[in-house]
Amino acid sequence: MPEETPLHERILDTTEQVLRRYGPEKTNVVDVARALGMSHGNIYRHFPNKKALLDAVSARWMHCFTESLSTIASDSKVAPAIRLRRWFDTLRETKRKKIQDDPEFFQMYHTIAKELHDVVTAHVAELLQQLETIIRDGIKAGDFHAKPGASSAAMAFLQTTFAFHHPALLVTRVPSDDEADTVFDLLLSGMIAGPVSKKLRPKVKKS
Amino acid sequence: MPEETPLHERILDTTEQVLRRYGPEKTNVVDVARALGMSHGNIYRHFPNKKALLDAVSARWMHCFTESLSTIASDSKVAPAIRLRRWFDTLRETKRKKIQDDPEFFQMYHTIAKELHDVVTAHVAELLQQLETIIRDGIKAGDFHAKPGASSAAMAFLQTTFAFHHPALLVTRVPSDDEADTVFDLLLSGMIAGPVSKKLRPKVKKS
Numbered sequence: 001m002p003e004e005t006p007l008h009e010r011i012l013d014t015t016e017q018v019l020r021r022y023g024p025e026k027t028n029v030v031d032v033a034r035a036l037g038m039s040h041g042n043i044y045r046h047f048p049n050k051k052a053l054l055d056a057v058s059a060r061w062m063h064c065f066t067e068s069l070s071t072i073a074s075d076s077k078v079a080p081a082i083r084l085r086r087w088f089d090t091l092r093e094t095k096r097k098k099i100q101d102d103p104e105f106f107q108m109y110h111t112i113a114k115e116l117h118d119v120v121t122a123h124v125a126e127l128l129q130q131l132e133t134i135i136r137d138g139i140k141a142g143d144f145h146a147k148p149g150a151s152s153a154a155m156a157f158l159q160t161t162f163a164f165h166h167p168a169l170l171v172t173r174v175p176s177d178d179e180a181d182t183v184f185d186l187l188l189s190g191m192i193a194g195p196v197s198k199k200l201r202p203k204v205k206k207s
Numbered sequence: 208m209p210e211e212t213p214l215h216e217r218i219l220d221t222t223e224q225v226l227r228r229y230g231p232e233k234t235n236v237v238d239v240a241r242a243l244g245m246s247h248g249n250i251y252r253h254f255p256n257k258k259a260l261l262d263a264v265s266a267r268w269m270h271c272f273t274e275s276l277s278t279i280a281s282d283s284k285v286a287p288a289i290r291l292r293r294w295f296d297t298l299r300e301t302k303r304k305k306i307q308d309d310p311e312f313f314q315m316y317h318t319i320a321k322e323l324h325d326v327v328t329a330h331v332a333e334l335l336q337q338l339e340t341i342i343r344d345g346i347k348a349g350d351f352h353a354k355p356g357a358s359s360a361a362m363a364f365l366q367t368t369f370a371f372h373h374p375a376l377l378v379t380r381v382p383s384d385d386e387a388d389t390v391f392d393l394l395l396s397g398m399i400a401g402p403v404s405k406k407l408r409p410k411v412k413k414s
Contacts, residue, residue, distance in 0.1 A: 200399065
C-alpha cells in the first residue's frame, strides 16, 4: 500500500461521504471515483478493491479512538491508577461524543466492522497493548497486584468495561458517569488488593 | 391474559417452530394457527396480536436462563461468594449451551429481543434482583464491602460480566473459562476489599 498522501486521505474522506449517502452495501469504488471526479483506475492504485477501501476507512475511524489513548497509556510520569482512569474516561468520552453527534454513522461503522475481522483484531490488540503498558507499570511500582499477569489483567479490564465502550452495547445504551465510577472503583480495588487467596476463592465444579 | 394452560404452551411451542421456519419478520398469527390446525380467533383469545405472541415466547426463552439462577441466588445456606460464582457459571453455561446447540435460533431471539424493550427490561430486573440478594447477604455477613450499596454493586457485577452473557457480545465471541476465572477473581477481590480509599482513588476532571 502506498504511503498516506493527501490523495489517500481525500479518497477516504470521500468514501465516508459516499458511505453516508448510500450505506455500506451499495457503496462501490466507482461511486467514490465519480464523487472525486477521477477514474476508478486512480482509486484502484491506492485501494485494490472495495474491501481494501472499507478496511482503510474503518481503520482510520478506529484510530481516532486510540490516538489520544496511546499518549495517556505511555505517560510514565503519571501514576498507573490515574493513567488507567484517564484511559477509561477518554475512551468513554470519545465514544459518547461520536455516538451522540451522529448515531447513524456510528451504527454504520459498527455494521461495517462486524465484517472486517482483521481491522477489529488490530484495534483490540492496540487497546490491549495500551492497557498492558499501564498495568505492567502499576505492578512494577507495587500499586497493582494483578494475577496471572499484566497481559491477562489487560484483557480482564477491557472485558469488564465493555458496557462503556463496546459498540454492540453502546448502540443500545450509554451507561451513566455514576455507573462508570462504581465499575472503575470495583476494578481498581480488585487490582490493588490482588487475587483472592485460595481460601476465599469459591471452588466450583467446572462443567 | 389467561392462566398458563397446556394450549397456551402449545401455542408458544408452535410459534417457536414457525419463527424458526419463517423468521420473525414473516411470522404471523395466521401461520401459527394454521400450524396448530385451529382458527386464528382461537389464538387471539390467548394473544391479542403478534407482539403479544412474540413477547410471551421471548419471555419464556429468557425465563429458561433465570429459572435455575433464582434457586442459586436465594440459597442462604451457601456462602455469598460461592453463590455469586455459581450464579455466574450457571448463566455462562446456560447461554453457551444455547448458542452452541443452535446459533441461528439464539441470534433470532437476540434480534426479536432488541424490539421488545419491556420483556428485556423485566429480564434484566430479574437478574439484578438475584445479584442484589447475593450481594446484600455478602455485605450482611461482612464478606463483601460493596459501596455505595448492594443495588449499584449488582448493576456493576452485571455490567462487568457482559462479555460472558450479553447476547450482543456472545453472538460474536464466547470467552474462555480462563478469562471467566480471571474476571471473577478480579471482581470478587474488589468486592471483598471494598471501595478504594479516597487517597488512592484517581481524581479525574469530568468532561
